[in-house]
Amino acid sequence: MTYEDMKKTLWTAANQLRGSVSAAEYKYPVLGLVFLKYVSDLFAAQEDVIRHRLADPQSDLFIEELEIREESADYFVEDKTFYESDNVFWIPKEAQFNTLLAKATDPALPQMLDKAMKLIEDENPSLKGVLYREFSRLALEPGKLGELMNTLARLKFNPEDHGSKDVFGEVYEYFLGQFAMSEGQRAGEFYTPKSVVNMLVEILAPFKGKIYDPACGSGGMFVQSMKFKESHQKTLKKTGDLAVYGQEMMAQTRRLCLMNLAVHGLEGDLGSTYGSTFTNDQHKTLRADYILANPPFNISNWDGDKLTDDPRWSFGIPPAGNANYAWLQHMWNRLSNKGRAGIVLANGSMSSNTSNEGVIRKNMIEGDAVDCMVALPGQLFSNTQIPACLWFLSKDKKAGANGSIDRTGQVLFIDARHAASSRISRTQIEFTGDDLNQIAMLYHRWRGTEFSDGEEYQDIPGLVFSASLDDIKKHDYVLTPGRYVGAAEVEDDGEPFSDKMTRLTAQLSKQFKESDRLEAEIKTNLAGLGYAL
Template sequence: MTNEELKRTLWDAADKLRGSVAAAQYKYPVLGLVFLKYVSDMYDAQSQVIRSRLSDPKSDYFIDDLETRVESETAFTGDKTFYDIDNVFWIPLDAHFNVLLAQATAPDLAQRLDKAMGLIEADNPRLKGVLYREFSRLELEPGKLGELMGLLARLKFDPGQHASRDVFGEVYEYFLGQFAMKEGARAGEFYTPKSVVNLLVEILAPFKGTIYDPACGSGGMFVQSARFKDAHQKQLKKQGDLAIHGQELMAATRRLCLMNLAVHGLDGNLGDSYGDTFANDQHKTLRADYVLANPPFNISDWGGDKLADDPRWVHGIPPKGNANFAWLQHMLARLSARGRAGIVLANGSMSSQQSGEGEIRRSMVQSDVVECMVALPGQLFANTQIPACLWFLSRDKGAGINGSIDRSGQVLFIDARKAATGRISRTQVEFTDENLQRIAQAYHRWRGSDFSDGDAYADEPGFCYTASLAEVEKHGFVLTPGRYVGAQVEEDDDEAFGEKMERLTAQLAEQMAKGAELDAVIREKLGALGYGT
């Protein structure tokens, strides 16, 4: 099987096993077992690493005498210290995936799994409160849990064999995406379509510094940012480094995120616990270099009536009935002096004049913190039909650390509504790699960033346009890209207008004549059948 076929086969089988259990309930034990298989395989791989070090003359742990080395293997592989030094989770024997798999037909398997997860958390402080420990409450038919473990046992992770791809990470993300499609509207609580995440990351280009997501869900922004950093280290010939910070409102979703980070070998500070970013901000002193977020759209019950005097509202008090401009100002308040933010919001945020939103938008534009606006296609999200856009904010639009071209007093508008040519299903589209590069390069050329392909930026009718703040003011500080980019220029077909008009008129006349002939034939046939003339 290819990697894609493996993921698809595993998902189809796992989904079939859930029976009548709702996807929203089922995803936690499934992803918890994927994580257990991953950490168990990593533990086994580390045991082999320890043994190889004992026999390697270049290693600090080399033991020359064969008999002594063999005797020492058990002591070394049973010492938690030798796992901690390589950031590998310690897995107690009774909690190992394969040991539990051997008990898959036991009537109390669910209770054994709950106990195993507790043992792992006790031996690994980083995982405290993270793992799923409610298998015994899961309403699966008898034997289904053992079947699920048998299915996931087909996954194999060997760091030596798969150094170039994290199979478990890919399976984890794939399952997240599939559960999102199953859950529909509720999926917005934990999942942002990969296509949207990729676009945010390609434009924001997080490489070195602090990254923050105040509505981090299952952590997709963090994982993709780390991949971007890794992919560009060789190109830029320098070492990237990202410190991850985030916050999540839902306790169960926060656990998904922490597991996702662990599966990808990433450390993150998600605060002391889950909580409301507005009322219980756990990163008040943070000043991030990159903010990426897909906060919940248009939420009305966000506690705005209790936060009227909050110092984050520099550009105006957000309306109590909509949190969009609360999110924008919160993220702006968390940016460092060089910081930039990429935020997914509903299209209404670009033009709304209700409850003072237009005044807040005007203040932000006049303060020159709005850097780029991107209009998105309407079918990118499987879980909402609300049209969305991307806001990019910047604390420093001058020539320097964020780009070689001074863009002070300017805003880049990109209309990407027709730029997604990939298709996931009949009702959902996605950006292809070519689509992503076209959009991202428009931005990077405009800024003259390190990630530009070197070509000069140029306005492209129907797609991108640089507007001065004076132009934005003429449009009443409405930030909808379609108002600025104009219409796409049609290719010149070298046919004179008069000739084209004459040709099209003749073509229309010919088609109308054929239509009249068909009408006569139809009337004749109907008459023969007795339906009148």
């Protein structure tokens, strides 16, 4: 069984056990138990790590005498500090996955799980208020939780065998994606498709500084940003560090995000509570170097009528009936003086002229706030068919910190509507790694960043165009990439059009005649068999 097969098998088995419980409710206990399996396995593996250090002559803990070493090992493996020093969560014996698995048929298992999660939170302050503790309220049939634990017991996380953190992270993200597909429209509250996140990350290239997501969902933007940073550290031969800041409207989704961060060994400031970024902003003084966000599209119930005098509206008061331009301006005002933002929004945001949106967009363009626009293909999202685009904003487009080429007064337009080459289901497609690299490289060449391949930027008809402010004025400040990139060039085969038309017409006439001949032959054969058409 391949690793991908394992994930699919686990998901299928876990999903079959939910019965009549909705995916929206079921995802929290499932992800909670996957997390419990992971931290329990790593806790058990840490005991072997401690014993190995005592026996390793190169280790600071090395003890030469075998008898003393064994006595010390028995003592050290019960010492919490030897776990915390390696960022391993301390899991009390009665809260460990295998301890609870042995009681899988006990009718009191749900209550035991709630107690176990509370014990883990008490022992690990960073998990306080994060873990799922409502197993006893879950409307599952008796015995289903035990079956679910037996299914998830097939997961094995051993840091000696593989990068268990990455493996767990992939399982966690895979399950999030599968729940998103099951939940449909509601999934937008917590999940952005991985390939969309990666498109933002590859273009924005977060590497060092503060990163912020004001609608952070389950934390996918943070996780992929960290993976980008780690993958490029060796290439660039320098280190980077990202401080995570976020906010989430939904309490349960905020917990998913905190758990996701913990899984990946990340610490994040998600504010003191959940709540609306507009009316209960948790980071008013933050000035971020990178902002990545997929805020809810076209929301009308964002209390805009109560915020008409808000200082965040640098380019104009956003309409109370649509928060798109409120999101754009909120993020603009949370950027540092060299900061950049990448934001997923509905396509209508690029051209709408209703309720002051056209004026705000014009002011943003003339204020040189817009860096790049990317049109996305349809069917990227499992939860909505609304066409989407990416906005990239920049506080500094001069040559310097964000690139070696001065792009003041210019906007890059990329039409990526036909760039996703992988189909993952009948209703959903995604970008491959090569797709993402090709699109992102257009931006890095244009900007002259350290992530560029060194080739000179060039406009490509049908794909990418670098527009001046005058170009955009001619299109009435509409930012739809298709208006600027034009049609793709058709390769010239050297044959004059009139000659080609004559040749193709003759070929078509010949094919029609052959079709007529074959039809007559089929009718004759059928007549010989006693059938007639």
